[in-house]
Amino acid sequence: MANSYLLKRADFIFRNENDWEKILSNSIKKKPADLINELISSELKGRGGAGFPTGLKWKLTSEAKSDVKYVICNADEGEPGTFKDREILSKVPYKVLTAMAVCGYITGAKQGFIYLRGEYKFLEEELYKAIDEFEYYCKEIKLEFKINIFMGSGAYICGEETALMESMEGRRGEPRNKPPFPSIEGYKEKPTVINNVETLAHAYTIFKEGAKKFYDLGVQYSRGTKLFSVSGDTPKPGIYELELGMSLQDFVYEFGDGDTKAVQVGGASGFLVPRKKFKDAAIGFQGKLTGISLPTGGSMMLFNSSRSMFNVLDNYLEFFREESCGQCTPCRVGCQQLLLGIKAVKRGDKPASYLDKLMRLTETMQLTAKCGLGQSVANSFSSIVENFREEMIY
Amino acid sequence: MNPIQSLVKDLADKHGRKRESLLPIMQGVVAQEKYLSELAMIEIAREIDISASEVYGTATFYSFLETEKMGKYVIRVCKTITCAMKGKNQVMLTIQNMLKIKLGETTPDRKFTLLETNCLGWCHKAPAMLINDDVYTELTPEKVREVLSMYMKENHVN
Missing domain, CATH: 3.40.30.10 (Glutaredoxin)
Known part of the structure; x- marks a missing residue:
């Protein structure tokens, strides 16, 4: 195995943020175009899971013509198995605020929002204290930028960027059709940059250390480091910053309990990788690495051989059935039927071949659902049913 | 003015009376009352001048905005x-x-x-x-x- 696929630890995100005032005042002395080029050349991609190039996102909004623009930090961290954003906001909030303000400087946005999930309400007070101090400094250096917190109220789908904006506008959190993309037409139909908490924290690192330092980490197509939220059957659950591009085998050597049967990469909307495929799987964005390459928001859930994969799938499907916004039929009905379907097969009310019908249903959902929720149910469903079919049937 | 009315009014004074004020207002009521009563939803609708069914429809989307009476x-x-x-x-x-x-x-x-x-x-x-x-x-x-x-x-x- 190539050396580059080894697991490598890193420490940027949680390293001191005491220099944020310097980073901010230095950054706004540079030309917006130069800062954008720095981000683009770092090849930073969105850390929420979808992996859209961050520099390009900022560039699109900076080029959009509008008097009013917005910057939104997406802290609606709801993907099962993900908890890194909470840690970033509680330990190094100034990094996120600084990156938001620099983004405001680049794009011309004067207003920023942090959409914080209702489950993290306990963070709100401390975060407002940080924002107060931050805004005070912005005034000192004559940078016009305000940040407000918008609280969510317990809806997974609001992590989807357009659903989040609907929610901020006071409506049901139902995703919009795309295009138009938020970069051009986002919150209140104004050009809006929306980034995951971790993406902003990495942008801070890039403004501080330069694009090259970031680019030199990781592998092709998957540059830099990433926070991984490790949970499940592991002796050391927690949050770890690792270089992208590691093989899953390596990851399991480090974090497994010696009896790892499968790893769920990317949360309930990600993929389940069985033991026999660990060595072929690498964690990163598109592009073939060692076989299959798995993009991820950083959720890594380990299952050992004492776990029933039927229960795992059952739990995911119940999650999706509840969290589907109900707007489009493929997702609303699909999630219900998948859940009823696997239970019927397990009871023996339906033949094992019924699983193949359900697989075709997930394909339909992948093609026709309106947003990422309905489209991604197929990921975990097919990867579990294909690899652990024997556990699904009576 | 009954307590719910004055609570809703205070929240509307604080968060504004636009559509985007709806969630913060509802969250404020839930923080105090633990749920959104029919009366509260009608009051909110009146304050921001939208129909009560819009308020109810939005509230029921969010799992932390309860519309049934909750405990303390x-x-x-x-x-x-x-x-x-x-x-x-x-x-x-x-x-x-x-x-x-x-x-x-x-x-x-x-x-x-x-x-x-x-x-x-x-x-x-x-x-x-x-x-x-x-x-x-x-x-x-x-x-x-x-x-x-x-x-x-x-x-x-x-």
């Missing part, structure tokens, strides 16, 4: 995969036995409501639960007994 303390036990694997059911049974209520119910003294919720983001310290906004992690039947007794000892009931 709303217990939300995480039921997503890692918490489920690490003993959530035992925690749930312990709570049910202590409070003598089932999932979804409120104690007769209106002090506790027991609910389940989806991933709280504490998978590395599973199982986890929320009591109102406070988080409790790495729960065991023993630990949850300790936490709940603390809340139960408190005599004050709304």
